[in-house]
Amino acid sequence: MGRNERVGSQLPVTPPTLADVAERAGVSRQTVSNAVNNPDLLRPDTLERVRQTIAELGYSPNRAARNLRTRTSSLIGLRFAPAQEGTANAAMDRFVHSLVEASEEVGYHVLLFPGDDEDPVGGYDNLLRSTAVDAFVVTDTYLGNPQAAWLSQQRAPFVAFGRPWDDEEARHVWVDVDGAAGIRLATQHLIDRGHTRIAWIGWRKDSPIGEDRRSGWLQTMHANGLSTTGLASRVEDVVHSGAEAAAVLLDESQPTAFVCASDTLAMGVLHTLWIRQLAPGTDIAVVGFDDSQVAQVFPVGLTSVRQPLEDVAVEIVKALRALLSHQVVEERGVLLEPTLAIRESS
Amino acid sequence: MGRNERVGSQLPVTPPTLADVAERAGVSRQTVSNAVNNPDLLRPDTLERVRQTIAELGYSPNRAARNLRTRTSSLIGLRFAPAQEGTANAAMDRFVHSLVEASEEVGYHVLLFPGDDEDPVGGYDNLLRSTAVDAFVVTDTYLGNPQAAWLSQQRAPFVAFGRPWDDEEARHVWVDVDGAAGIRLATQHLIDRGHTRIAWIGWRKDSPIGEDRRSGWLQTMHANGLSTTGLASRVEDVVHSGAEAAAVLLDESQPTAFVCASDTLAMGVLHTLWIRQLAPGTDIAVVGFDDSQVAQVFPVGLTSVRQPLEDVAVEIVKALRALLSHQVVEERGVLLEPTLAIRESS
DNA sequence: TGACGGCCTTGGATCGATCAAGGGGGTGCC
DNA sequence: GGCACCCCCTTGATCGATCCAAGGCCGTCA
Numbered sequence: 240m241g242r243n244e245r246v247g248s249q250l251p252v253t254p255p256t257l258a259d260v261a262e263r264a265g266v267s268r269q270t271v272s273n274a275v276n277n278p279d280l281l282r283p284d285t286l287e288r289v290r291q292t293i294a295e296l297g298y299s300p301n302r303a304a305r306n307l308r309t310r311t312s313s314l315i316g317l318r319f320a321p322a323q324e325g326t327a328n329a330a331m332d333r334f335v336h337s338l339v340e341a342s343e344e345v346g347y348h349v350l351l352f353p354g355d356d357e358d359p360v361g362g363y364d365n366l367l368r369s370t371a372v373d374a375f376v377v378t379d380t381y382l383g384n385p386q387a388a389w390l391s392q393q394r395a396p397f398v399a400f401g402r403p404w405d406d407e408e409a410r411h412v413w414v415d416v417d418g419a420a421g422i423r424l425a426t427q428h429l430i431d432r433g434h435t436r437i438a439w440i441g442w443r444k445d446s447p448i449g450e451d452r453r454s455g456w457l458q459t460m461h462a463n464g465l466s467t468t469g470l471a472s473r474v475e476d477v478v479h480s481g482a483e484a485a486a487v488l489l490d491e492s493q494p495t496a497f498v499c500a501s502d503t504l505a506m507g508v509l510h511t512l513w514i515r516q517l518a519p520g521t522d523i524a525v526v527g528f529d530d531s532q533v534a535q536v537f538p539v540g541l542t543s544v545r546q547p548l549e550d551v552a553v554e555i556v557k558a559l560r561a562l563l564s565h566q567v568v569e570e571r572g573v574l575l576e577p578t579l580a581i582r583e584s585s
Numbered sequence: 586m587g588r589n590e591r592v593g594s595q596l597p598v599t600p601p602t603l604a605d606v607a608e609r610a611g612v613s614r615q616t617v618s619n620a621v622n623n624p625d626l627l628r629p630d631t632l633e634r635v636r637q638t639i640a641e642l643g644y645s646p647n648r649a650a651r652n653l654r655t656r657t658s659s660l661i662g663l664r665f666a667p668a669q670e671g672t673a674n675a676a677m678d679r680f681v682h683s684l685v686e687a688s689e690e691v692g693y694h695v696l697l698f699p700g701d702d703e704d705p706v707g708g709y710d711n712l713l714r715s716t717a718v719d720a721f722v723v724t725d726t727y728l729g730n731p732q733a734a735w736l737s738q739q740r741a742p743f744v745a746f747g748r749p750w751d752d753e754e755a756r757h758v759w760v761d762v763d764g765a766a767g768i769r770l771a772t773q774h775l776i777d778r779g780h781t782r783i784a785w786i787g788w789r790k791d792s793p794i795g796e797d798r799r800s801g802w803l804q805t806m807h808a809n810g811l812s813t814t815g816l817a818s819r820v821e822d823v824v825h826s827g828a829e830a831a832a833v834l835l836d837e838s839q840p841t842a843f844v845c846a847s848d849t850l851a852m853g854v855l856h857t858l859w860i861r862q863l864a865p866g867t868d869i870a871v872v873g874f875d876d877s878q879v880a881q882v883f884p885v886g887l888t889s890v891r892q893p894l895e896d897v898a899v900e901i902v903k904a905l906r907a908l909l910s911h912q913v914v915e916e917r918g919v920l921l922e923p924t925l926a927i928r929e930s931s
Numbered sequence: 932t933g934a935c936g937g938c939c940t941t942g943g944a945t946c947g948a949t950c951a952a953g954g955g956g957g958t959g960c961c
Numbered sequence: 962g963g964c965a966c967c968c969c970c971t972t973g974a975t976c977g978a979t980c981c982a983a984g985g986c987c988g989t990c991a
Contacts, residue, residue: 252740254714254715254716256946256947256948257947257948257949258947258948266970266971267970267971267972268947268948268949268971268972269948269949269950269970269971269972270969270970270971271948272948272949272950273969273970275948276948276949280968280969280970281969281970282968282969282970285969285970297714298714299711299714299715300715300947300948301653301715301716301946301947301948302652302658302715302716302717303649303652303653303656303658303716303946303947303948304649304653304946304947304948304949304976305947305948305949306648306649306652306653306948306976307647307649307650307652307653307946307947307948307949307975307976307977307978308947308948308949308950308975308976309948309949309950309976310649310976312648312649314696319681319682319685319695320682321678321679321681321682322675322678322679322878324878324881325878325881325882326878326882327878327879327882329668329675329678329878331678332667332668332675332677332678333667333668335665335667335681335697336665336666336667336699339665339697339698339699340699343698343699348696348697348698348717349665349696349697349698350660350694350695350696350697351681351685351694351695351696351697352685352689352694352695353682353685353686353689365645368600368643368644368645369600369645369646369647369648370600370647370648370649371648371694394598478882478884482884502882503882506882506883506884509884510884513884513885531878532668532670532671532672532673532675532877532878532879533673533878533879533882533883535670535671536671536672536673536824536848536849536852536879537852537879537883538824538828538852538855538856538859538860539859602976602977602978603977603978603979604977604978612939612940613939613940613941614940614977614978614979615939615940615941615979615980616938616939616940618978618979618980619939621978622979626938626939627938627939628937628938628939631938631939646977646978646979647976647977647978649976649977649978650946650976650977650978650979651977651978651979652946652978653945653946653947653948653976653977653978653979654945654946654977654978654979654980655946655978655979655980656946932991933990933991934989934990934991935988935989935990935991936987936988936989936990937986937987937988937989938985938986938987939984939985939986940983940984940985940986941982941983941984941985942981942982942983942984943980943981943982944979944980944981944982945978945979945980945981946977946978946979946980947976948975948976949974949975949976950973950974950975950976951972951973951974951975952971952972952973952974953970953971953972953973954969954970954971954972955968955969955970955971956967956968956969957966957967957968958965958966958967958968959964959965959966959967960963960964960965960966961962961963961964961965
């Protein structure tokens, strides 16, 4: 009993099923299924005929039915936290898009769910229990974040964007960007421009990411025989903290350049320069981190370390596929190199 | 035959099913199903017992099975396009988060899929055919975008963020922000501050959104008996175009304030002011549109029209629910009022 | 005693795709 | 000729929740 057929390009109210295709092509359901999933099993002429019918009817396998039978969903869960207001941290936007693209390539889609700081694993738990997603991508792996450990314990497949800084025991797969290398790039760039008194404005000591980035500055300075005493500051990641830190450093240590742990802090530095009538790039050089929109559209373009988020997404998806196909994972972590987007501020 | 039980807080390899819960609670499957979907049908004590068992086993209905039977997915499809590099348009990020939150409230999740300018309806088509999503949210409803019309023709449920500017025939549901009202706010704000020569820098004439915003400026100026001749400019939405337009306007018409169709253009204006040693806010006032991160972290905070994206998301979800429950939709369109985020630049 | 309503059970079918096993026809080999 | 075997395809069962229809039990009320 043929159900309905496509009229023009308008989709029928109930889409055709595998059985519809089978009947119309004069083959069995299984054959149609194979045509879709294991084309090699069919004789070429049969395959062609089935494909033709599939095209005619505009058939596409029902996701729910397939998911039920195969116990997979082709969905990747991602907790979506928006950029904080008042900061320049815009990495999420670009990363999510890269992830969506990379996932699509291999037949996955990205499912977003909200985060809740009260109950950080709540969203994960629900999706896992209802087998709504095949795996997760975890992005906020900062100190003390329980998600990675919890997911590991649940034996839930996931890949982290970010190293397990604080946890030696962590055995999960991760992809990260070498922030220290990025800052080394930035610092060396400034040294190449002739700067010798290069200041660091970073985050508080309890941020391993911040300390890592700071180490890049420290190493490069020392490797070039430059002094770092009195040239470092650790503050909150907000604009006015960056501005204050810059003011103090300028007064006390006369740096000619600033390397910052974030674009947000760099904006603070630029603020101070503005107030003091110092020209960014000519009087004082400034480098930020993340290559945010702010860095890009600022009147004096802000030189900034740019994370290869497209590559991060590709690596993450690659790792996810390996995990989900139960392959032996050869490497637990992948570390990618950032680049430096050079603009007028340096 | 009880399958497996939770050990500690670790999830079993195969999650419990409805039948498992039924057996353990000593009731029938139907009763468990009712406990989940129609609690009113159960006696309070039975309900309590079943709920207890559900909690003990950590049961959550298998999504795929439910989706298959009910022909729904509780998923909302959203084509995710990233912010363009080199612009300040960061609305997507905030909007997506709001949408995720609002959806969660009513039991929906957001599914992202990539866009393809070559084949703008491709992603929609696939998801629709495979019944992977219940509905779509369409965000880029600019002139000539075929998605809304195509989805309408397919009888696919969707709600648009953005009015159907060019299509009188469009009968779909939409939610939008009154850009003209936002610019009226901005213009009036400047007038209240004593400005009389207020310039407009907007987009090219073929952008209905741009023309709408422009009308807000025009109306407010005229309503206050102020001249607008020589005070308007229409350019591409990139920073340097804004800068050039500002330079020309300053030379030719001596405005004391600028209202811009975007934060990107406003950044251009600020660039020109910087070059000319004019202080934003004191010498010349500037107002942008979108309250992007750029506006927020710029050393001289940029006054900007802020879209109520949280409310937009809530309205969209409300409309979606109405659509999906086949209720009669009382209003085809909802127009929300933006606010003005006032900062130092004005 | 019988009718009735509230609450739950029972058995089955169903959604649409995939899995596992099996069948028919042709070829090759003894 | 007969048997094994492979290729290509078919058949029936299955995934887990929901829907449906029918019926049972128990207490209440006429």
